[in-house]
Amino acid sequence: MAVRTLLSKKTLTTVLRNDPKPIGAAITQSRGLHVFTLPDLAYDYGALEPVISGEIMQIHHQKHHQTYITNYNKALEQLHDSVAKADSLTTVKLQNAIKFNGGGHINHSIFWKNLAPVREGGGEPPKEALGWAIDTNFGSLEALIQKVNAEGAALQGSGWVWLALDKELKRLVVETTANQDPLVTKGTSLVPLLGIDVWEHAYYLQYKNVRPDYLKNIWKVINWKYASEVYENAF
Amino acid sequence: MASCYLNPIPTSSRLFSPDLSTKFKIPKLLHRKKRFGVLPRSSKVTAFYGLKTPPYEHDALEPYMSKQTIDVHWGEHHRNFIEGLNKQLGKDDILYGYTLDELVKVTYNNGNPSPEFNNAAEVWNHDFFWESMQPGGGDIPILGLLQQIEKDFGSFTNFKEKFTEAALTLFGSGWVWLVLKREEKQLAIVKTSNSICPIVWGDIPIINLDLWEHAYYLDYKNDRAKYVNVFLNHLVSWNAATERLTWGEAFVNLGEPKIPVA
Numbered sequence: 001m002a003v004r005t006l007l008s009k010k011t012l013t014t015v016l017r018n019d020p021k022p023i024g025a026a027i028t029q030s031r032g033l034h035v036f037t038l039p040d041l042a043y044d045y046g047a048l049e050p051v052i053s054g055e056i057m058q059i060h061h062q063k064h065h066q067t068y069i070t071n072y073n074k075a076l077e078q079l080h081d082s083v084a085k086a087d088s089l090t091t092v093k094l095q096n097a098i099k100f101n102g103g104g105h106i107n108h109s110i111f112w113k114n115l116a117p118v119r120e121g122g123g124e125p126p127k128e129a130l131g132w133a134i135d136t137n138f139g140s141l142e143a144l145i146q147k148v149n150a151e152g153a154a155l156q157g158s159g160w161v162w163l164a165l166d167k168e169l170k171r172l173v174v175e176t177t178a179n180q181d182p183l184v185t186k187g188t189s190l191v192p193l194l195g196i197d198v199w200e201h202a203y204y205l206q207y208k209n210v211r212p213d214y215l216k217n218i219w220k221v222i223n224w225k226y227a228s229e230v231y232e233n234a235f
Numbered sequence: 236m237a238s239c240y241l242n243p244i245p246t247s248s249r250l251f252s253p254d255l256s257t258k259f260k261i262p263k264l265l266h267r268k269k270r271f272g273v274l275p276r277s278s279k280v281t282a283f284y285g286l287k288t289p290p291y292e293h294d295a296l297e298p299y300m301s302k303q304t305i306d307v308h309w310g311e312h313h314r315n316f317i318e319g320l321n322k323q324l325g326k327d328d329i330l331y332g333y334t335l336d337e338l339v340k341v342t343y344n345n346g347n348p349s350p351e352f353n354n355a356a357e358v359w360n361h362d363f364f365w366e367s368m369q370p371g372g373g374d375i376p377i378l379g380l381l382q383q384i385e386k387d388f389g390s391f392t393n394f395k396e397k398f399t400e401a402a403l404t405l406f407g408s409g410w411v412w413l414v415l416k417r418e419e420k421q422l423a424i425v426k427t428s429n430s431i432c433p434i435v436w437g438d439i440p441i442i443n444l445d446l447w448e449h450a451y452y453l454d455y456k457n458d459r460a461k462y463v464n465v466f467l468n469h470l471v472s473w474n475a476a477t478e479r480l481t482w483g484e485a486f487v488n489l490g491e492p493k494i495p496v497a
Contacts, residue, residue, distance in 0.1 A: 063456065100407075156429055179407035180407075200408075204452045205453070209311045
């Protein structure tokens with residue numbers, strides 16, 4: 001059984017694609033430690049043009065997201081070892097790297113699902129439950145978009161701007177997180193519905209320093225269907 | 236300097252840096268912008284910081300830093316910080332009359348920064364950054380600076396390794412600095428997030444490197460390691476660093492120089 005796991009085609013391809021030391025990852029997998037892999041996009045790199053260029057999508061996915069995953073796996077392996085050896089100093093020291101790289105993986109995985117080409121419903125306004133909730137909480141979709149864009153533009157440095165559901169308070173909120181902090185760092189009852197990456201790498205090649213233009217345009221490819229699904233399944 | 240076309244003495248010039256034991260007050264200069272040769276009717280006086288130009292043409296750092304990068308980085312980002320700062324300061328005269336150094340420290344407010352801090356600090360950081368680079372830079376420092384680096388880091392190679400490591404372990408946006416620490420009387424490598432500038436902690440900066448993605452994305456995309464490498468080997472101005480260390484030695488006693496005995 002273990003041999004089959006090690007040698008299954010998917011394992012081999014993912015291992016060889018992602019890890020420079022394939023033997024190491026295979027051994028790690030056999031130890032029961034999950035090795036994260038880059039999720040595929042549901043659309044081509046160029047499918048979101050002209051809102052987000054294919055060049056940005058490719059580098060963002062294949063380089064940035066992949067790097068987060070690689071470093072996350074590395075940090076998890078080191079964590080696993082340090083916990084086994086009861087090396088508390090290393091365990092605690094690794095927390096930053098895990099939050100950063102793990103957060104990067106979590107956030108970007110959500111982000112790819114938040115986007116969709118126009119021909120697949122990208123940009124279509126939310127309806128039914130989520131649509132009503134937005135109107136109740138923010139007045140209108142336009143008001144929500146304005147708020148998200150304002151907070152996204154004002155964010156200093158790198159980070160994310162989120163539309164979230166607060167499960168406890170049963171309402172929608174707009175939140176920002178710094179660097180790659182996942183949304184839960186702002187509140188354990190927050191469920192991310194939409195996240196917009198406002199790191200410069202998400203828009204610089206196309207929009208240069210004009211982040212507000214990127215924020216204005218991205219709504220044309222936002223996948224409200226996914227956000228609605230998450231919202232309806234949250235309770 | 237070419238930048239301040241109205242104020243003959245740019246208030247952002249480091250010549251006005253305080254920290255001397257007798258702090259001399261800079262006389263408040265009443266500079267009113269003459270529009271079409273006529274003074275504006277309002278008598279409101281406003282603070283005004285000028286956009287300093289880098290000490291080289293925009294294409295002088297090619298192929299290591301492209302003209303396009305400097306056009307956008309200096310022409311848009313840096314310019315926006317200055318304009319944003321002047322607009323914020325134009326609202327009232329509470330923060331009037333500070334040198335840029337003083338303004339950064341005052342707006343930092345001991346860790347609880349005011350809204351003006353981001354703009355002021357980024358102006359300071361970027362002024363410093365352009366001057367930390369030169370065409371034909373890189374190579375290795377000489378004389379006193381090299382001696383001090385070898386003393387505090389073991390070897391120049393080790394310094395480069397530590398600097399690179401700091402740059403690659405900085406999460407998010409920020410800067411990496413080589414500073415002279417006053418208390419420890421030593422050179423040290425410091426990482427700061429977003430727009431924080433180590434002068435707020437009393438350090439004396441020697442060189443800095445902009446690690447915001449906008450500084451390298453057009454040239455190197457996500458390859459931060461290559462950018463840092465190129466900076467250290469081809470861009471960094473050890474001349475500027477020597478000048479700053481010499482200035483710093485007026486405040487920090489680094490001991491007697493090693494004078495060779497005949």
